[in-house]
Amino acid sequence: MKKASIKDVARTADVSIATVSQILNNKGERFSQATRDRVFEARDAVGYVPNANARSLKKRDYTLIGVIVPTLKLPYFGAFVQSLRDDLPENVSLSIMSGEREAADEAVDRLVEAGASGIIIVSQLAEPETVAQTLKQRHIAMVVTENHANLKDADAVFSKDRMGGRLAAEHLIAQGHERVVLLGNQVFTDNLTYRAESFKETMLEAGVKVSEITTHNLSKQSGQAAAMAVSISKATAAFALNDDLAIGLISGLAKLNWRVPDDVSVVGFDDTEYAAFYQPGLTTVHQNVSLLAQTSLNFLMQRIENFQMARQDIAIDVDLIERASTRSLK
Amino acid sequence: MKKASIKDVARTADVSIATVSQILNNKGERFSQATRDRVFEARDAVGYVPNANARSLKKRDYTLIGVIVPTLKLPYFGAFVQSLRDDLPENVSLSIMSGEREAADEAVDRLVEAGASGIIIVSQLAEPETVAQTLKQRHIAMVVTENHANLKDADAVFSKDRMGGRLAAEHLIAQGHERVVLLGNQVFTDNLTYRAESFKETMLEAGVKVSEITTHNLSKQSGQAAAMAVSISKATAAFALNDDLAIGLISGLAKLNWRVPDDVSVVGFDDTEYAAFYQPGLTTVHQNVSLLAQTSLNFLMQRIENFQMARQDIAIDVDLIERASTRSLK
Known part of the structure; x- marks a missing residue:
């Protein structure tokens, strides 16, 4: 079945296309409440949904960022991603991808296509230098928690x-x-x-x-x-x-x-x-997975804000937690 | 810093904007290899990235679907999402969101804005009937694994x-x-x-x-x-x-x-x-989490293909797995 268009809404509501457009884009203050109601009812009746892409061209009111982890099956990565979500600023949307090596490089491409302003990469990349250079040229922020040794074109957050x-x-x-x-x-x-x-x-x-x-x-x-x-x-x-x-x-x-x-x-x-x-x-x-996630997110948002700032990297302390699975032989 | 535009690429490569556009959109066969190379080099030099939204208006070559789970911290949901990913058709992209009740309803809105063609909802929704009606009117496919009892406007896949x-x-x-x-x-x-x-x-x-x-x-x-x-x-x-x-x-x-x-x-x-x-x-x-995920994905893709088909629901058997944490008192 053909998708309903704005024309269908206009015809059903018996108003002009311009009127529909203004009312659906919340710029219809000058129309009567009755007209506005009629347009909203017509929209629902015909099942019209504005083309999200067309709309977001005009008013994309949030920043898209991405995160790439090797798998969501291991709880360490689940905890990292959930921690990012919990700390996400209100106007930021997070797209989660999974994959390792070549699949991680492809996930980067997909996020770039989707218009991501920054990407946190937890997975090992197949070609980290190439990915980092490409993102830098395109002014897309990149934070890595792996591959940090020789990667000068990305901010880095990692455990010691x-x-x-x-x-x-x-x-x-x-x-x-x-x-x-x-x-x-x-x-x-x-x-x-x-x-x-x-x-x-x-x-x-x-x-x-x-x-x-x-x-x-x-x-x-x-x-x-x-x-x-x-x-x-x-x-x-x-x-x-x-x-x-x-x-x-x-x-x-x-x-x-x-x-x-x-x-x-x-x-x-x-x-x-x-x-x-x-x-x-x-x-x-x-x-400290929540600190790793928070710091990665902070670095990413800072880089998005000011792409020219100096590279940041940070190594976060780890601790040994002694429980019952080890015993002294002495 | 201002983002590089297609004009900057054209100026740097010393060709017309139309030439840049055709070459970057893989329609530049009629140009010499030298010209094509010059345009790609210019793109990288100025850091130009095509507006993803503008581009996807013309040729969005994949289908976006979404999944909403309560949290990625619990391994059951991590396994469900990873199983979806593993089964994803090549031209389908998956956006993962998390949230329960009101937050899940909001995640639906965000996925609609992003242009999702279908959404698998694992979370409990705050207003399941309203969400289902809205998605149906907008011809967006919806599969639920919760809320299945009285939800006539969504396909349903659930364990017994x-x-x-x-x-x-x-x-x-x-x-x-x-x-x-x-x-x-x-x-x-x-x-x-x-x-x-x-x-x-x-x-x-x-x-x-x-x-x-x-x-x-x-x-x-x-x-x-x-x-x-x-x-x-x-x-x-x-x-x-x-x-x-x-x-x-x-x-x-x-x-x-x-x-x-x-x-x-x-x-x-x-x-x-x-x-x-x-x-x-x-x-x-x-x-059977992988069967639940696969079936949810199948139902969703079928609905996207043919929005008018009859509602589908399926209840999947469960088994008791006896291990060492229970013992007979007899």
Whole structure:
């Protein structure tokens, strides 16, 4: 069926197209209430909806920004996006996209097409430099929480991942663990690389042996699948690069009748809500996700306001939260 | 700084505005490669970005649809949205919004303004009939997964919530529980009401006493806060209206040194991924979230294709998944 046009409204209300246009655009003060009512009734009767694009050309009264996360299935990213939403200024609209690498680069294109004034990129990009340059040329603000190392054309907000890896290592060293497993993603993103590297460096300095078990991705399923490998590794502790891996590992160990922390200690990363509510409570590196989201949003809005300002970046502290999933061997 | 215009590109490339327009719109075959290169270079040099709205008026080559969920913090909704994304046809773009009741109604307005052709509404609306009528008049497709009882102007896809409540009750009855607690949200949505009502009805028929504990919302925090009330209720089992409440309850009971299922059995609802990975594994009512998402998307795309087709609704079966959080008293 053909969509109703403004002509249909005018014919039904028995007024001119100009009258319809003015009344529907809230500029119909000079018309009688009866005429205005007739136009609104006619609009509803014929099912007319103004062409949103045509209308927004004239009065787009909000700023569109976008956020790109790897997936909404992992609660860390859900919490990040929800935190952005909760802090959104009234005249700003947020479009949420998901995707990793090539798919993340494509999501950027889609947001540019949609007219976004700025984009917060939580995902790893396939070609970060190219994306950053393109957005800069087009005066579209960009904040990254990954890829921050060499990206001079984007503002950056990130957790101190190296500090996190080191805190996890120091915790296990202090508890007397001398043989540990590092459980991580096979394809490392920058942030995961920092966590893993500083964990291994700290352990090496302390003379602790680290064996590595690669996993398919960062999911609970991948953690569970790694349980057998952990159980035969002779390690007394495992560091998983995120909480979901850690939770999966603990549940996989339980199926093998291994208990945490009695048989093996487990440390996670993120401190998603599930870490605190898990049984046993998960010892993990806390990322301040709401501060990360708020700061990303602030940087983005500042850049939209003043595109020429100097680049901003900030590294946010992490903490080790000690719960029941690790125990001292001393 | 003033945004670069097409004039700036034309001046920099030393060609006419018409030439720039044709080349940037991929209609510049008749121009030399040198001219085309010069125009693209000029565009990048001046940082010109075509007005997305102006452009999409002429050639909007994708369909925009929207989804509105209560929050992205709860993994059930994250899984629903991610499942929609995974199934999205190539020429369809998805805008994700979050909000409940009045905020959900406003999210509908925002999606209409953005030119959405259809909206999947997972949240409870404040005025479902009004929203459905308005969208119908404007020929915008609408699928609801809540509010389905009396909403004749929207297609509906929903889990058999009454069946779920009954299955939970029958499981506890079969295990010999004679005093149970129902743990639920203070402000009921339709779906939660169905779960709770059929649970209570089934229990009543079996002569089992049900006491109710209201919670602030459906979060893990609310479940944890209810642990004391459950522990003094003398009930041998608790039915929580979603998994997050159940997980929160189990962790709250652990802090009181109550063990699940030894001291009290716990049943959840949803079967989010955390139910299987929790310790103990959570007995829960499984909702087929990916089938719910796929079917919602199919209904929406069919309605967009043919707005006049008859209303569709479908109720999707649920199952009870028995894990380690419940035990037989017999």
